[in-house]
Amino acid sequence: MKAIEATFRLLQVLIVLFAGLGQAKALEKRDFPEDFIFGAGTSAYQIEGGATEDGKGPSIWDTFTHKFPDKIDGGNNGDMAVDSYHRYKEDIQLGKEMGLDAYRFSISWTRILPKGKLRGGVSKEGIKHYNNLINELIDNGMMPLVTLFHWDLPQYLEDEYGGFLSSKIVVDFEDYANICFQEFGDRVKYWVTVNEPWTYSVRGYDLGISAPAHCSPSLGNCTQGNSATEPYQVAHNMLLAHAAAFSLYKDKYEAAQKGVIGISLSAHWYLPYSNTNGDHEAAYRAVDFMLGWALDPITRGDYPFSMRTYVGERLPRFTENQSHNLRGSFDFIGINYYTTHYASDIPYSSFSKAVSYSNDIHVDRTGMRNGIPIGPQGASTWLFVYPPGIKDLLVYIKERYNNPTIYITENGVDEYDNGTKPLEESLQDTIRKDCHYNHLLHIREAIRRGVRVKGYFFWSLLDNFEWEDGYSLRFGLYYVDYKNNLRRLPKLSARFFSRFLREKTTSLEEADLINTM
Numbered sequence: 001m002k003a004i005e006a007t008f009r010l011l012q013v014l015i016v017l018f019a020g021l022g023q024a025k026a027l028e029k030r031d032f033p034e035d036f037i038f039g040a041g042t043s044a045y046q047i048e049g050g051a052t053e054d055g056k057g058p059s060i061w062d063t064f065t066h067k068f069p070d071k072i073d074g075g076n077n078g079d080m081a082v083d084s085y086h087r088y089k090e091d092i093q094l095g096k097e098m099g100l101d102a103y104r105f106s107i108s109w110t111r112i113l114p115k116g117k118l119r120g121g122v123s124k125e126g127i128k129h130y131n132n133l134i135n136e137l138i139d140n141g142m143m144p145l146v147t148l149f150h151w152d153l154p155q156y157l158e159d160e161y162g163g164f165l166s167s168k169i170v171v172d173f174e175d176y177a178n179i180c181f182q183e184f185g186d187r188v189k190y191w192v193t194v195n196e197p198w199t200y201s202v203r204g205y206d207l208g209i210s211a212p213a214h215c216s217p218s219l220g221n222c223t224q225g226n227s228a229t230e231p232y233q234v235a236h237n238m239l240l241a242h243a244a245a246f247s248l249y250k251d252k253y254e255a256a257q258k259g260v261i262g263i264s265l266s267a268h269w270y271l272p273y274s275n276t277n278g279d280h281e282a283a284y285r286a287v288d289f290m291l292g293w294a295l296d297p298i299t300r301g302d303y304p305f306s307m308r309t310y311v312g313e314r315l316p317r318f319t320e321n322q323s324h325n326l327r328g329s330f331d332f333i334g335i336n337y338y339t340t341h342y343a344s345d346i347p348y349s350s351f352s353k354a355v356s357y358s359n360d361i362h363v364d365r366t367g368m369r370n371g372i373p374i375g376p377q378g379a380s381t382w383l384f385v386y387p388p389g390i391k392d393l394l395v396y397i398k399e400r401y402n403n404p405t406i407y408i409t410e411n412g413v414d415e416y417d418n419g420t421k422p423l424e425e426s427l428q429d430t431i432r433k434d435c436h437y438n439h440l441l442h443i444r445e446a447i448r449r450g451v452r453v454k455g456y457f458f459w460s461l462l463d464n465f466e467w468e469d470g471y472s473l474r475f476g477l478y479y480v481d482y483k484n485n486l487r488r489l490p491k492l493s494a495r496f497f498s499r500f501l502r503e504k505t506t507s508l509e510e511a512d513l514i515n516t517m
Contacts, residue, residue, distance in 0.1 A: 027437070027440060027441055027444065028500075028503060029500060029501060029503050030503065031444050032444065032447070033447070033454070035454065036453075036454060036455060036456075037101045037102050037143070037407070037454060037455035037456070038099075038100060038101050038102070038455070038456055038457075038501055039095075039100050039101055039102030039103055039104055039142075039143075039145060039455065039456070039457040039458070040095060040098070040100055040103060040104070040457060040458040040459075040460060040461035040477065041103075041104035041105070041145075041409060041410055041457045041458070041459050041460055041461065042084070042091075042103075042104070042105050042106075042460050042461055042462060042464065043105070043106040043147065043150035043151070043152075043195070043464075044105070044106045044107060044108035044111070044150060044152060045059065045061045045078045045081070045108065045150070045151065045152040045465065046078065046081060046460075046464040046465045046466070046467075047081050047082050047084040047091075047462060047464045047465070048078075048081055048083075048084050048085040048108060049078065049079060049080040049081040049082065049083045049084065049085050049086070050080075050083075050085035050086065051077075051078065051079040051080075052079075053085065054111075054123065054125035054126065054129070055114055055123045055125055055126070056108065056110055056111045056114060056123070056126065057110035057113070057114030057115055057116070057120070057154055057155070057156065058110065058154075058155040058156075059108070059109070059110050059152035059153060059154060059155055059211075060152065060153045060154075060155055060158050060163070060211040060212045061078060061151065061152050061211045062077075062078070062079075062152075062155065063155050063158075063211070063212075064210070064211035064212065064213060065077035065078065065211075068213060071209065071213070071468060072468055072469075072470050073468065073469045073470035073471075073472045073473075074418070074470040074471065074472060075470075076465065076470035076471055077465075078465040081464060081465045082462055082463070082464055082465075082480050082486055083486055084462070085129070087486075088132075088133050088136065089136055090488065091461065091462065091488070092133075092136050092137055092140050092142070093140070094461065094462075094478055094488060094490075094494075095137075095140070095142055095461060096140045096141065096142065097498065098477070098490075098494055098497065098498045098501060099497075099498055099501035099502045100142055100501065101142065101143060101455075102142055102143040102144070102145050102190070102455070102457070103137055103142045103143075103144060103145070103461070104144075104145040104146075104147065104192075104409060104457050105133070105144070105145075105146065105147070106146070106147035106148070106149070106150035106152075106195065107130055107146060107147070107148060107180060108126070108152055109148075109149065109152060109153065109154050109176055110152070110154045110155075111123060111125075111126035111129065111130075112126045112127065112130075112176060112179055112180065113154065113175075113176055113179070114126075114154075115154065115156040116153075116154025116155075116156045116157040116172055116176070117154075117156070117157065117172045117175065117176075118175050120156065122179060127179075127183050130183075130184060131183070131184065134146075134184055134187050134188060135187070138187060143189065143190065144187070144188050144190070145188075145190040145191075145192065145407075145409075145457070146180070146184065146188045146190070146191055146192070147191075147192040147193075147194075147195050147264065148173075148176070148177055148180060148191065148192065148193050148194070148245065149173070149193065149194045149195065149241075150195040151195065151196075151199075151200050151204075151210075151211070153211075153212075157169065157172060158212055163212065163234075164200075164233075164234040164237045164238055164241075165230060165233055165234055165237070166237065167237055167240065169237055169241055170237065170240050170241045170244050171244075173241040173244065173245060174241070174244040174245055174248055177193070177244075177245035177248060177249070178248060178252075181248070181249055181252070181253045181257070182253075185249075185253050185257040185259060186257060188259060189257070189258065189259040189260065190259065190260060190261075191249065191259060191260070191261040191262070192261075192262060192263060192264045192334055192409065193241070193242040193245045193246060193261065193262070193263050194238050194241065194242050194263050194264070195264045195334075195336075195409075196264060196265065196266045196336060197234075197235050197238040197239065197242075197263075197265070197293075197294050198235070198265065198266040198290055198291075198293060198294065199266050200234070200238065201231040201232075201234045201235040201238070201357075202231055202357060202358070204234070205225060205227070205230040205231045205234050206219075206227045206230075206231040206356055206357040206358055207219075207220060207227075207358070208220040208221065208222035208225060208227075209468055210467060210468060213225075214226075214230055215227050215356075216228065216354065216356060218354055219354055219356055227354075227355070227356035227357060227358075228314055228354075228355040228356055228357075229314050231356075231357040232311065232314060232315050232316055232357065233316060235293060235294070236316040236318075239294060239297050239298070239326060240322060240326075242263050242298070242329065243298075243322070243325045243326045243329045244325075245261070246261055246329040246330065247325060247329070249261045260331035260332055261330070261331055262330045262331055262332040262333055262334055262407070263294065263298065263330060263333065263334060264334030264335070264336055264409040264410070265291055265294050265295060265333065265334065265335060265336065266290060266291070266336050267287075267290065267291040267335050267336065267337050267393055268286075268287075268290060268337070268338070268339050268340060268341055268365075268389075269287070269337070269339075269340040269341075269386075269389035269390070269392050269393040269396075270282075270283040270284075270286040270287055270340065270341055270342070270343040270363075270365070271283060271340060271341075271342055271343065271374070271389075272342070272343060272344070273342040273343060273344035273364075273366075273369060274344065276345070278344075278345035278347070279343060279344050279345050281345065282343040282344055282345035282346075282362070282363040282364075283343040283363075284306075285306045285310075285343075285361060285362070285363055286341075286343045286361060286363045286365060287396070288304040288306045288307060289304075289306070289307060289357075289360070289361045289363075291393075291397075292304040292306075292307070293307065295333065295397075295401060297318070297323075297326045297327075298326050298327070298328070298329050298330055299327065299328070299401050299402070299404070300327060301318065301323035301324065301326050301327040302318060302323060303315055310360050310361065310362060311360050314355075330404070331405065332404065332405040332406065332407055332454065333397070333401075333404050333405070333406050333407075334406075334407050334408075334409035334410075335393070335394075335397070335406055335407070335408050335409065336408075336409055336410035336411070336459075337389070337390050337393060337408065337410070337411055337439075338383055338410070338411065338412065338413070339367065339382060339383050339384050339385070339386060339389070340367075340374055340375070340384065340386035340388075340389030340392075341365045341366055341367050341374070341382075341384070342365070342366050342367070342368075342369050342374065343363045343364070343365055344363065344364045344366075345362065345363065345364075346362045346363060346364055347362070348362065367382070367383075367384035374386050375387075376431060378413040378414045378415065378431070379414045379415050379416035379472075379473050379474075380414055380469075380473065383413060383414060385413050385431070385434075385435050385438075387435070387438035387439045387441065387442045388442055390408070390411070390439050390442050390443060390446070391442035391443070391445050391446045391449075394406065394443070394446040394451045394453060395446060395449055395451060397451070398446075398449075398450060398451045398452075403450065403451065403452055404452065405452045405454055406451065406452060406453045406454065407453070407454055407455040407456075407457065408439075408443065408453065408455065408456045408457060409457050410457060410459035410460075411435075411436065411439055411456070411457070411458070411459060412432065412435065412436070412458060412459040412460065412475045413431055413432055413435040413475070414466070414473040414474060414475045415429065415431065415432070415473070415474050416472060416473060416474075417472070417473075417474050418471070418472040419471075419482055419483055423479075423481075423489075426474075426479055426491075427479055427489060427490075427491050427492060428491075428492050429491045429492050429493050430492060432477070432491065432492075432493040433492055433493040433496045433497075436458060436493065436497065437496075439456075440456065443456060458477055458497070459475055460475045460476050460477075461476060461477060461478060462476040462477075462478050462480055462488065463475065463476035463478070463479055463480040464476065464480070476491070477490070477491055477493045477494040477497065478490055478491065478494055479491050
């Protein structure tokens with residue numbers, strides 16, 4: 001009986017995932033609004049390299065990868081990454097050939113301010129590099145979407161006062177943002193202040209697996225940290241830094257530069273593991289502890305009620321003025337969606353784990369139910385491809401948060417490929433092609449239901465340094481040959497979406513494109 005039930009559930013998963021296949025030929029670029037933006041994303045530490053060139057200062061990721069090589073798959077680092085610091089023109093051509101409207105990249109804080117603050121001096125070479133990059137994008141018909149902070153905090157600020165653990169970071173971040181707005185804002189019309197405060201806070205200060213490797217000693221292999229308080233304090237100061245940069249742009253630059261500014265947030269979707277009230281509440285609580293952690297403060301001025309209830313006095317409080325500055329501090333919300341999990345309630349009565357952010361949620365999160373995955377699994381243990389989740393998430397945001405303007409600033413799937421696969425096999429990334437296509441089907445449906453989605457950014461343009469996983473996981477639409485001069489080669493997904501973006505006939509089954517372009 002259990003075998004029959006398992007088979008039935010698997011069939012249900014497949015039906016849900018591929019329900020759009022019969023309509024696949026109907027999906028075209030023109031199905032999306034005329035001003036809808038298609039782009040691809042990268043981040044500075046993951047692709048640039050040039051770690052010490054032209055006066056660049058060290059970031060916490062430079063320090064982390066060299067101090068703890070055992071924490072990185074293969075003991076690798078981003079010293080060279082994929083060398084986009086020198087090859088940015090080549091990479092921009094890849095985006096142009098693909099037909100992208102926009103390119104999302106992050107600025108390395110220490111390339112602009114080597115010591116993270118004004119008194120350490122401003123790097124003219126760093127400003128020159130990003131001016132060249134921005135100009136090259138515009139010359140090739142792509143809009144730059146610029147992220148100010150994608151996790152590579154200046155090491156000097158970490159050493160001086162603990163980085164985002166201190167409210168002092170707000171002033172230094174505002175000074176850094178001011179330089180970027182001043183130097184680049186005449187051409188950059190889309191700004192993201194902070195990328196994924198959830199990821200930075202949880203992986204760096206709760207689990208201790210990312211820079212700067214803080215966690216409670218009882219919970220992980222860390223020499224310092226407190227998983228019960230530090231994640232909340234770090235996220236709190238990231239939100240205050242975001243609000244300061246937003247206010248600065250609005251007060252000083254918006255009138256002349258006419259750009260828009262927002263924040264990019266991590267957002268899994270959660271389904272109740274069972275039909276019990278407890279599991280339904282657990283699913284919404286899990287969303288609160290991830291997405292609502294930042295989205296409630298910037299829309300309502302305070303953290304979600306569920307977080308106040310479950311975290312108590314360990315959750316920092318905003319002053320009245322801080323709450324006022326946070327409320328409405330966005331022109332758009334960037335959503336980084338990758339997966340959906342099941343959520344089941346862990347009652348207080350049966351809970352005896354150590355106090356930490358991860359345990360505060362009182363939710364068991366998993367991509368499996370009765371041994372059956374919610375969708376095809378990527379290389380990462382947490383990543384299950386479930387396209388309907390993006391529609392459900394977008395509709396939820398519309399209904400709960402008064403329908404803000406949204407850009408999908410990241411979406412994708414990874415494959416394990418440490419360079420031992422045959423090249424031809426590595427280029428045939430059918431799972432990635434299907435992943436993006438099916439997500440676009442559900443985004444189209446969300447738009448038809450009134451959600452104000454204005455853009456979609458593939459993650460990522462290139463294979464790159466994937467944080468703790470080094471170079472073993474690949475998200476790129478373009479393959480980077482780490483053994484052969486870092487040459488870039490289009491995968492099936494890049495060829496497929498090049499046709500889609502140029503409004504040629506495409507369907508999900510149209511897989512044999514490797515030699516058609």
